[in-house]
Amino acid sequence: MGILEVKGVNKRFGGLQALGDVNLSIAENTVHAIIGPNGAGKSTLLNVLVGKLIPDSGSVMFDGQSVLGRKPFEIAQMGISRVFQTPEIFSDLTVMENVLIPCFAKRDGAFRMHAIEPVRHERAITAQAEAMLEEVNMLSKAHEIASSLSRGDKRRLEMAMCLVQEPRLMLLDEPTAGMARADTENTIALLKDIRTKRGITMAIIEHDMQVVFSLADRITVLAQGTPLVEGSPDQIKTDPKVREAYLGETQI
Amino acid sequence: MLGLTRKDFTLLLVVVALTLLAPIILNPFPVSSSLGQSFNAGYPxxxxxxxxxxxxxxxxxxxFGLTGYLSFGHAAFLGVGSYAAVWMFKLLSYNIVPAILLSVIVAGLFSIVIGYxxxxxxxxYFSILTLAFAQMSYALAYSVLTPLTNGETGLQVYAxxxxxxxxxxxxxxxHFFGLPMASSTTLNMGGWAFTFEVGYYLCALMLIAAFYLSIRIFRSPFGMMLRAIKSNQTRMNYTGLNTKPYMLWAFIISGMYAGLAGGLLAAMDPLTGAERMYWTASGEIVVMAILGxxxxxxxxxxxxxVIKYLENIVSKINENVLHQWFGALPDPIENGLIWLVHPFVGEGWHLTLGLLFMVVVIFLPGGLVQGGQRLAALFNRKSGTVTAADRDAARQKSAE
Incomplete structure (x- = not known):
């Protein structure tokens, strides 16, 4: 029984069957990649998982609880974090504040009114945020405005914001899209590091085969909204159906 | 000190000093001088x-500053606060304490409904909704709710x-437990006269308290959440934070401030009318915030x-005053100068305000405060260039 169980999920947009009877099980402590050609339904699936889209039928269970019908912030409070294709950070705030906010969300829940005591008096939270920044090597940039960071640093900051909440599951939507080779390699190294140090379960949607094969324990191939094959990276590499549907056009 | 950083505490002290000494600072000219008659703003x-x-x-x-949500109907809360205060005067007594308390409470309740x-x-769309609510309130106060608001005559206290x-x-x-708001002492020093009025000092103390509370809110986790909402709501949601109650609280607090202001207006002069809620009054608040x-x-x-100064002081400078000023000059020059200056003063003060507003919005998106910071940087020459100073200012602002 995986930490995330997707059963018989269907989603139709007008005449387009975006997801057709998707079954997916993500086991705890694995990195599970979801790949597939453009239009295969990867993003739709991700949006279902985070509560942005409600499927027409089927169930999505996270740690034994249904996520369907819950708002994104409620799903995030259950322990699902999301990393976006373009890093979603608080650009106008400092790097430190960017990490403080998830710390407060973790401790105080979705809403708490504390409008009088200054942030700097919250010593435990501040220390926690500083430790996280230290871990991703960004403590020296703590007081810079986040919008001034490089693309790679923004990505690392977003990861730090997710990690500091100690999520049970991290969803990564093409974390290396549009990155230069060096940045991609840095991101892979960072993700590997997170995995060995923290053992966080990850679901990655990715186009870049190098990323997929160097990180994933399990791979699901989606085609036309339906899982085509699921297996270990080696099985996927050699599977003739996958080659035909997807990998045939891509250099591995 | 008082839970503030050194920098914020200094800022608070400056505001305390300026408000308490305002009756002196704003009367820089002797009473009988022509400059004094034109520019002295230190009257109660x-x-x-x-x-x-x-x-x-x-x-x-x-x-608006923290969340970026532009309310275009804020005058409604001011108006509601004033009505509540005058009703307390009518029903209970002229004591301002229950009046001001009720105006804050009523404005708070009103903002829960409008905010929700x-x-x-x-x-x-948010701006338009608030504008619609405020205009509805104005229309109701002006006509339908006449038993409550006394319609176009305005609400006042009768014998x-x-x-x-x-x-x-x-x-x-x-009065404040028997101390009339209008009582004052005047200090005569040479040609100068400084009037210290109870009513002003009540308002000044409220301003200081309001300012102190706003510093605390700005520096609190709540204030940080509001700035985060302005910056990126998507990330707020995926961080597990519910933006709605944060926004609603910001709206309510802001409405209560407006209610306090409305209550104080009534405490200074116990009558009020629907025009206090008119959309131009709401617009004025927006202009004040952006200008500053x-x-x-x-x-x-x-x-x-700045706006109240222009409205009350610059608007008084009419053609006669200009003739007084430039009277010593030869006639053609005098007339030329008056022709040049006249459109910008007196009834033309709106033109001055409009130009000032344009200059600020185009060149100083951070308002007159940013202008002040740039000037300070020019004089200090410490950081060399203006851009470096601006960056410092931005960093200090968020690094507290």
Missing amino acids: ALLQRFAIFGILVIGFNIL VSLRRSGI SDPQILAGAGAPSAP GVGTLIGPIVGSG
């Missing part, structure tokens, strides 16, 4: 307005009103001060 009625509108815009800035509905949308708590011989004007510097601590006080 205007000082009260500086303080009251300062409170109003400080509250507005908690909503308006905050279902963001951006321009026949119950005033059940007013004992025999109680003051027949607003949105999202800065001191900006609201600066913005409201």
Whole structure:
């Protein structure tokens, strides 16, 4: 029984069957990649998982609880974090504040009114945020405005914001899209590091085969909204159906 | 000190000093001099307005400055606060304490309703919803709710009103437990005269308290959450934070500030009318906030001060005053100068305001406060260039 169980999920947009009877099980402590050609339904699936889209039928269970019908912030409070294709950070705030906010969300829940005591008096939270920044090597940039960071640093900051909440599951939507080779390699190294140090379960949607094969324990191939094959990276590499549907056009 | 950083505490001290000494600072010229008659702004009625509108815009800035949600109907809360206060005068007594308390409470309740509905949308739609609510309130106060608001005549206290708590011989004007708002002492020094009025000092103390509270809110986790909402709502949601209650609280706090301002307006002059809620009044609040510097601590006080000064002082400078000023010059030059200056003063003060506003919006997006910072940087020459100073200012602002 995986930490995330997707059963018989269907989603139709007008005449387009975006997801057709998707079954997916993500086991705890694995990195599970979801790949597939453009239009295969990867993003739709991700949006279902985070509560942005409600499927027409089927169930999505996270740690034994249904996520369907819950708002994104409620799903995030259950322990699902999301990393976006373009890093979603608080650009106008400092790097430190960017990490403080998830710390407060973790401790105080979705809403708490504390409008009088200054942030700097919250010593435990501040220390926690500083430790996280230290871990991703960004403590020296703590007081810079986040919008001034490089693309790679923004990505690392977003990861730090997710990690500091100690999520049970991290969803990564093409974390290396549009990155230069060096940045991609840095991101892979960072993700590997997170995995060995923290053992966080990850679901990655990715186009870049190098990323997929160097990180994933399990791979699901989606085609036309339906899982085509699921297996270990080696099985996927050699599977003739996958080659035909997807990998045939891509250099591995 | 007082839970503030050194820098914020200094800022608070500056505001305390300026408000307490305002009756002196704003009367720089002898009473009988022509400059004194034109430019002295240290008389109680205007000082009260500086303080009251300062409170109003400080509250507005908690909503607009921190969250970026532009309420275009904030005058409604001011108006509601005034009505509530005058009703307390009519029913209980001229004591301002219950009046001001009720105006804050009623404005708070009113903003829960308007906020709950308006905050279902963001951006321009939010602004339009608040504007619609405020105009509805204005229309209701002007006509339908006449029994409550006395319609176009305006609400005021009559001798026949119950005033059940007013004992025999109680003051027949607003007072603080017997101390009339209008009582004052005047200090004559040479040609100068400084008037210290109870009413102004009440407003000044409220302004200081309002300012202190706003610093605490700005530096609190709540304030940080509001800035985060302005910056990226998607990330807020995926961080597990519910933006709705944060926004609603910001709206309510901001509405209560406006209610306090409305209550104080009534405490200074116990009558009120629907025009206080008219959309131009709401627009004025927005202009004050932008002029001073949105999202800065001191900006609201600066913005409201500048506009109230223009409205009350520059608008008094008519053609006769100009003739007085330039009278010593040869006639053609005098007439030329008057022709040049006249459109910008007196009734033309709106033109001055408009030009000032344009200059600020185009060249100083951070408002007059940013202008001040640039000037300071020019004089200091410490950081060399203006851009470096701006970057420092931005960093200090968020690094507290």
